Amino acid sequence: MIHTTLNRIRACSPCTEGWTKLLSSLGKTKADDEPLSMTDIIDSNGLDDALWCLRAEPQHSAIWRMLAVHYANKVRHLITDEKTIAVINVALRHAHGMATDGDLQYARDPLGCEWAVAATVARADAAEAAWDTAFLTAGIAPSGIEYGPTRTRKLNAFRAEQSDDLRTVLTHYNANPGEAIHGWSS
Numbered sequence: 001m002i003h004t005t006l007n008r009i010r011a012c013s014p015c016t017e018g019w020t021k022l023l024s025s026l027g028k029t030k031a032d033d034e035p036l037s038m039t040d041i042i043d044s045n046g047l048d049d050a051l052w053c054l055r056a057e058p059q060h061s062a063i064w065r066m067l068a069v070h071y072a073n074k075v076r077h078l079i080t081d082e083k084t085i086a087v088i089n090v091a092l093r094h095a096h097g098m099a100t101d102g103d104l105q106y107a108r109d110p111l112g113c114e115w116a117v118a119a120t121v122a123r124a125d126a127a128e129a130a131w132d133t134a135f136l137t138a139g140i141a142p143s144g145i146e147y148g149p150t151r152t153r154k155l156n157a158f159r160a161e162q163s164d165d166l167r168t169v170l171t172h173y174n175a176n177p178g179e180a181i182h183g184w185s186s
Contacts, residue, residue: 001174002174003035004035004041004056005056006026006028006031006032006033008057009022009036009053011056012055014049014053018049018052021045022049025044025045026040038053038170041053042163042166047162047163051166062095062096068091069091071165076088087107090103090104090107091104096180
């Protein structure tokens, strides 16, 4: 079962606003070691805080990397830089135990990747990969171009899809520990 605790989240130094919101939603005033589901964090604080809280469970880093790769694969058709694609491929192999930490470091070292997606995927940073791919899908450079209503709608729709993807991962791995999600390895 994939869960965390308030003490493990607290050890990662969460932001005051998100921490207060989470405690309030749980009816608590301080951290404890009671199991806390990631879906409760999504429901309380939203996708960004839930993705951030994944760092409290580093033993599942392969799952978080697969989630980051999944986010990147959703926008692969928009990526033209071969270095970026190579990093995503090495990150996926690493998540499946088919590439070493050294392979991953070597793949992400060259600067100049077209998109920040590759670096965030390589670090198993699902939170940053989610934002980078959402911006790419909406046609917004991560450095920030004025959004406008069409781009904002695209961004919001993709973020909702990403939230559903995280829920899918959590539901799947809670029901089928250690079993890969069919269709997410490509």
